[in-house]
Amino acid sequence: MFNLVTRFQAATNQALTASVIITGVVIALTILQLFKDDVWNLQTTQVTNFKPTSNWKYSYQYGSINRKPKENTKLQFNLKTDLSHLFNWNTKQIFIYLTAEYPGKSTGSSNKITYWDKIITNPNDAKLDLKNQKSKYSVYDVEKSFRERNATVRLEWNIQPHIGPLIYGSTEELGQFQFVTNEKK
Amino acid sequence: MNIRQQLTQFLSLAYVFTSAFIVWKSLSIIANSHSPIVVVLSGSMEPAFQRGDILFLWNRNNLQKVGDIVVYEIEGKNIPIVHRVMREHHNFEKQLLLTKGDNNAVDDISLYSKKQQYLNSKTDLVGTVIGYLPFVGYITILITENVYFKYGLLGILGLSSLISNE
Amino acid sequence: MLKKTNLNSVKELLITTDDNLGSVFSQFNYEESFKLKDLKLGLGLIQVLIAGLLFLADRKFQFHDIFTITVISCLLYGGINAVLYIINYKFKNVKYVGLNKSDKLVIKTWSTKYDPIYNITIIKNDKETTTTQIPYNKIFDVLGLFNRDEFSKLIKLELGKLGKKNE
Numbered sequence: 001m002f003n004l005v006t007r008f009q010a011a012t013n014q015a016l017t018a019s020v021i022i023t024g025v026v027i028a029l030t031i032l033q034l035f036k037d038d039v040w041n042l043q044t045t046q047v048t049n050f051k052p053t054s055n056w057k058y059s060y061q062y063g064s065i066n067r068k069p070k071e072n073t074k075l076q077f078n079l080k081t082d083l084s085h086l087f088n089w090n091t092k093q094i095f096i097y098l099t100a101e102y103p104g105k106s107t108g109s110s111n112k113i114t115y116w117d118k119i120i121t122n123p124n125d126a127k128l129d130l131k132n133q134k135s136k137y138s139v140y141d142v143e144k145s146f147r148e149r150n151a152t153v154r155l156e157w158n159i160q161p162h163i164g165p166l167i168y169g170s171t172e173e174l175g176q177f178q179f180v181t182n183e184k185k
Numbered sequence: 186m187n188i189r190q191q192l193t194q195f196l197s198l199a200y201v202f203t204s205a206f207i208v209w210k211s212l213s214i215i216a217n218s219h220s221p222i223v224v225v226l227s228g229s230m231e232p233a234f235q236r237g238d239i240l241f242l243w244n245r246n247n248l249q250k251v252g253d254i255v256v257y258e259i260e261g262k263n264i265p266i267v268h269r270v271m272r273e274h275h276n277f278e279k280q281l282l283l284t285k286g287d288n289n290a291v292d293d294i295s296l297y298s299k300k301q302q303y304l305n306s307k308t309d310l311v312g313t314v315i316g317y318l319p320f321v322g323y324i325t326i327l328i329t330e331n332v333y334f335k336y337g338l339l340g341i342l343g344l345s346s347l348i349s350n351e
Numbered sequence: 352m353l354k355k356t357n358l359n360s361v362k363e364l365l366i367t368t369d370d371n372l373g374s375v376f377s378q379f380n381y382e383e384s385f386k387l388k389d390l391k392l393g394l395g396l397i398q399v400l401i402a403g404l405l406f407l408a409d410r411k412f413q414f415h416d417i418f419t420i421t422v423i424s425c426l427l428y429g430g431i432n433a434v435l436y437i438i439n440y441k442f443k444n445v446k447y448v449g450l451n452k453s454d455k456l457v458i459k460t461w462s463t464k465y466d467p468i469y470n471i472t473i474i475k476n477d478k479e480t481t482t483t484q485i486p487y488n489k490i491f492d493v494l495g496l497f498n499r500d501e502f503s504k505l506i507k508l509e510l511g512k513l514g515k516k517n518e
Contacts, residue, residue: 109276196395203402219414
């Protein structure tokens with residue numbers, strides 16, 4: 001134990017073991033905390049007043065190839081939710097996103113798209129009451145058009161911890177809307 | 186002095202490297218990914234991930250979900266990119282994904298290959314992020330990107346081996 | 352052979368003393384049997400070989416193309432590791448195995464972390480056992496030089512004990 005290298009090795013070894021144990025304990029406590037806070041329960045969430053709109057686009061970043069028309073849709077909505085119980089001492093940020101799920105052409109096919117998302121880093125900002133919130137993204141399908149299909153809306157979330165596993169969750173179905181299509185090609 | 190002693194010394198040194206390598210490969214097998222642990226190199230997912238953070242990947246999901254953070258590689262570009270799935274379209278045969286960095290204004294179409302509109306979740310993904318460790322990976326960034334640090338570290342290692350020989 | 356040992360490290364004292372077991376027992380007409388050591392070395396070399404080949408394959412091929420090979424290599428490596436672990440467990444602290452015309456000696460040695468004492472157990476023909484404790488300050492001088500004559504004297508004493516029990 002008298003030479004510098006062995007001493008350094010012993011110290012780093014000790015530090016490494018300690019941090020592995022601490023990390024393990026932190027992760028276990030975080031998961032317990034998440035269950036205790038019942039984070040997978042977001043029953044108070046309401047998303048209403050869906051107003052889908054549609055547009056034909058001809059440029060590449062809107063999904064069009066070779067200037068062929070591609071239908072792009074947006075969704076306006078009201079959102080009311082309280083996510084403060086998703087925060088605990090090991091939460092770096094919460095990423096929430098509003099998704100719409102709709103069937104594809106063949107059986108067994110399905111699509112899910114994001115219209116809006118938000119990063120919340122402060123628990124004080126976790127109470128949301130948005131009126132006529134505009135769609136953040138202009139969304140196109142793999143097909144040319146959305147063909148006036150029905151879509152199911154959910155609010156989904158992802159907890160990003162300071163250290164540990166990423167946690168995901170989603171509300172039940174919050175409502176449905178039908179894509180509208182402008183006949184203009 | 187004799188060959189057995191030298192071999193024993195060689196083996197105990199080699200064991201450090203081979204066991205680390207085998208542990209890494211075993212992790213690869215378990216996660217079904219060629220690099221089950223990656224270091225974040227860009228700030229495009231801030232504030233979730235910063236440069237130097239370490240991510241643990243899992244590549245055994247049949248389908249990716251919207252909101253999953255995936256690591257993908259584009260053919261011809263060797264840099265793995267860590268971004269979030271924004272849209273997914275799947276049928277029985279395959280799944281197409283569109284990704285976007287939380288901190289980027291637009292989606293990743295411009296990062297993909299020419300004429301490529303979607304990622305194929307079977308072929309393009311390195312894995313899905315399941316766990317997160319902050320900052321620890323910064324040392325690899327320092328080693329690969331900072332010449333002074335690299336040679337400084339090599340110098341210290343060399344010097345310490347000289348010193349430890351008395 | 353004028354190597355100084357770090358007197359502050361019990362581990363180094365143990366290693367130096369163990370290194371001298373071979374020459375000391377050859378004085379008493381025992382020839383070292385390297386079966387156990389060679390087995391361990393061989394297994395260790397195979398491990399290095401497996402890892403080395405896998406490393407080369409990993410350089411050359413894509414991960415998914417050599418997936419089965421990777422699995423097999425890791426299992427083999429782990430298996431050998433387990434075997435080595437069992438060997439080391441079963442033959443814990445065995446530092447020397449010696450043979451002469453009629454007898455077989457197995458020597459186990461160890462030291463605890465904070466006591467500068469050399470524990471040595473001599474097992475003759477898997478039956479008779481004698482254990483003794485030699486403080487390191489008896490067999491090392493103040494400079495850290497190993498005193499082989501003193502050590503072989505002490506060992507001879509131990510061997511003598513075994514002989515008496517035999518009669």
